[in-house]
Amino acid sequence: MLDYKLLEALAAVIDQAGFERGARALGLTQSAVSQRIKLLEARLGQPVLVRTPRLGPTPLGRRLLNHVQQVRLLEHDLLDQIPALGESEQRLRIAINADSLATWWPTVTGSFCRERDLLLDMLVEDQEVALRRMRDGEVAGCICATPRPVQGARSHPLGSMRYRALASPDFVQRHIAKKGHAIPPLMPAETLRSMPAIVYGRDDRLQHRLLSTMGFDEPFPHHLCPSSEGFVRLALSGMGYGMIPEQQAAHLLASGELVDIAPNHALDVPLYWHHWRHGGSTLDKLTDHLLRECATVLRPMPEQETPRPGML
Structure with missing residues (x-):
């Protein structure tokens, strides 16, 4: 016993x-x-x-x-x-990536938590590694980029977030225009590789994926900034370019405070909700709520990322 x-x-x-x-x-x-x-x-x-x-x-x-x-x-x-x-006290422990927390998550989950007097412990993890928290038994659910669930859990596709390589106009002038290169969309890949980037953390691979689509896999100069808000502020200050969620930067793009320096190379990152199979009715209802609401706030899943029904 x-x-x-x-x-x-x-x-x-x-x-x-x-x-x-x-x-x-x-x-x-x-x-x-x-x-x-x-x-x-x-x-x-x-x-x-x-x-x-x-x-x-x-x-x-x-x-x-x-x-x-x-x-x-x-x-x-x-x-x-x-x-x-x-x-x-009703409390759920969730692992979630910082970009979701800074964009769609509060709007989607706010009403659910208020109606049910639900408290959340949110552990901020990159979407590539949040599943480790599930595997370690530390959380009841997580948002991550991996479709395959750990043993005893289920996985559901929520949608995707589009990331764009954004920088300030001042950064563009200093690192592109001074070299005689054209302003986007004609950004040479060699120029992008040599410019300082902003990376969220050691597990953040978005910049690597961006450069890989252009044929480069070598190391590149970068700042490390483990803060979603700080990430955007560093880009605004002209310290580097970063892969920033389109949702988070829409108003900054519209105002011209940030510009897309690689408009033909946006990256869509799929997001999956993982939760225990036998986590109780609150977890099941939260899952239903997320699936319903995320259909309106996230982009469709990239076709190649959508898992087969048997995977869920």
């Missing part, structure tokens, strides 16, 4: 990224939480946490975290059906 006090200690340590913060969240001492983790590992006969070089769950720990998260969601469903059992 599982001891859920021990499992809650494991979940708190992972959720709060440390024993001390996990203990505060549970209203316990750090020593008490450590003892619960040790007792859990003793009963199971193997570790549930990796302590170094970075705190994280073992494969067994990930399975237990998945179980805890699903039990929490199912418990909320039961409390909704039987109010006499008491009240419980």
Whole structure:
């Protein structure tokens, strides 16, 4: 029989990224939480946490975290059906990419959360790596660019976001016009490769994909900026060009504050919603809501990216 006090200690340590913060969240001492983790590992006969070089769950720990998260969601469903059992805060832990959070996500999910008194813990991850959070048992759902779900989960295509290579007019004048090259749409690929880019993080491959479509796979000069808002501000300041969502930059393109320096090379990034198969009615209703609303706010999926029905 599982001891859920021990499992809650494991979940708190992972959720709060440390024993001390996990203990505060549970209203316990750090020593008490450590003892619960040790007792859990003793009963199971193997570790549930990796302590170094970075705190994280073992494969067994990930399975237990998945179980805890699903039990929490199912418990909320039961409390909704039987109010006499008491009240419980309804919270979902979601991994989402920064560009979705900065554009369509608040509009789409705002009304749903208000109507259901739902609280969200949103972990900001690039769409290429958010699925790792699902695999590690840290989140109940995620937005990512990968169609294939992890074991025990489902995947649904939401639509795509179009990214364009944007820069300030001042940047264009300094890096293109001074070399005697034409202003877009006649941007030479060699010029684009040599100009400083803005990259969201180590896992952001959009600039690499852009240059690859032009036949270049070599390294290129770039700034790293892990902030969606900061990314746009750096482009406006003339520090570099960046692959920016069309939704986010529409008003800046219209005003001329940013210009498209590679208009024939826009990239459409597919987005998929992943969630547990047995996550309870709230997760199922959120899924239905996302599928319905995203059809109006996202672009259609690139034809080659749409998965076969059997994949979902």
